[in-house]
Amino acid sequence: xxxxxxxxxxxxxxxxxxxxxxxxxxxxxxxxxxxxxxxxxxxxxxxxxxxxxxxxxxxxxxxxxxxxxxxxxxxxxxxxxxxxxxxxxxxxxxxxxxxxxxxxxxxxxxxxxxxxxxxxxxxxxxxxxxxxxxxxxxxxxxxxxxxxxxxxxxxxxxxxxxxxxxxxxxxxxxxxxxxxxxxxxxxxxxxxxxxxxxxxx
Numbered sequence: 001x002x003x004x005x006x007x008x009x010x011x012x013x014x015x016x017x018x019x020x021x022x023x024x025x026x027x028x029x030x031x032x033x034x035x036x037x038x039x040x041x042x043x044x045x046x047x048x049x050x051x052x053x054x055x056x057x058x059x060x061x062x063x064x065x066x067x068x069x070x071x072x073x074x075x076x077x078x079x080x081x082x083x084x085x086x087x088x089x090x091x092x093x094x095x096x097x098x099x100x101x102x103x104x105x106x107x108x109x110x111x112x113x114x115x116x117x118x119x120x121x122x123x124x125x126x127x128x129x130x131x132x133x134x135x136x137x138x139x140x141x142x143x144x145x146x147x148x149x150x151x152x153x154x155x156x157x158x159x160x161x162x163x164x165x166x167x168x169x170x171x172x173x174x175x176x177x178x179x180x181x182x183x184x185x186x187x188x189x190x191x192x193x194x195x196x197x198x199x200x201x
Contacts, residue, residue, distance in 0.1 A: 002097045002193060003035065005055060005069040013048055013055040013069070021050045023127060025175045027118030030056040030068070034110050038063045047114055049128060051135070056114075070094045070112065071193075072135045080125055089115040090128065097193045123175040 006014040015021065026046045033040045043065065045058040054070045071094075078092035091114075096107035116124070 002069040003065070004067050007057065007067060011046070011057050013050075013057070013067070015050070016052055019050050019052045021048055022131065023049050023124065023175050023177045025049075025116075025124050027116075027174060028056075029115040029117050030058075031113040031115070032056075032068055032110050033112075034108050035065055035068075038065050041065050044117070049124075049131065051131065054128075068112075069097075071097065072132050073139055075132060078129075078132065080129070087115050087117055088121050088125075089113050090125065119174045121175075123177070127175075127177075 008014060013021075024046055027044075028047050029042065029044050030047065031040070031042045035041050041062050043056075043058040043060070043062045045056060048055045048057070051072075053072055054075075055067060056070075057067045058065065074095040074097070076093055076095075078090060081089050081091060083089075092112060094110050094112055096110070098104050098107050
C-alpha cells in the first residue's frame with residue numbers, strides 16, 4: 001500500500017513501466033484503516049485496476065487522503081461479501097510498501113473494503129479475482145523461494161491479455177474495461193514505489 005500515489009491532473013494514476021490498466025469503476029465507497037493523521041477513512045470515488053495494483057481515487061479528499069494504492073502482490077485474505085441488507089463488497093488486507101531503508105515493524109497491515117454502491121459488480125469481481133490469482137501464480141513461478149521482500153512491480157510481467165479477451169461484461173455493472181490505455185500522457189511512467197526526486201519518471 002502507498003498513501004496518495006502520483007496522479008495526473010485528471011485524477012488518473014501515473015502508471016509504472018510495464019503497467020496496463022484493465023478497468024475503472026466509478027461509484028464505489030472505499031474504507032481503509034490505519035491512515036497516518038486520519039485513522040480509519042471512508043470515501044467515495046473511483047477504483048482503478050491494473051496488472052500491478054488497485055488504486056482508489058477519492059471524488060473529494062478526506063483530510064490529507066486523496067488516493068490509496070494497493071499492489072496486487074501485497075493483497076491477501078480478499079473476500080467477496082453479499083450481505084442481505086447492505087451492498088455487495090470486497091474486503092481484505094494489504095501490506096504496506098516499506099521504503100528500502102526503513103524497518104518493516106514500523107508499518108502495519110491495513111484492512112480495506114470496496115463497496116459497490118451504484119450498480120452491479122458482475123464484471124469487476126470476476127476480473128479482480130482472476131487477475132489477482134494470475135499475479136500470484138506468475139509470482140510463484142518466477143520468484144526465488146527465500147526472497148524476503150517481493151518487488152510489487154513484479155506483477156507487471158503477468159500476462160493479462162488472454163484473461164481480458166475472455167472477460168464477461170455484465171450489463172448491470174458500470175465498470176469501464178480498457179481495450180486501449182486511457183492515459184493521454186503515456187510518456188510519463190514511474191519506475192519505482194520509492195519517492196526519490198528525479199527517479200520516478
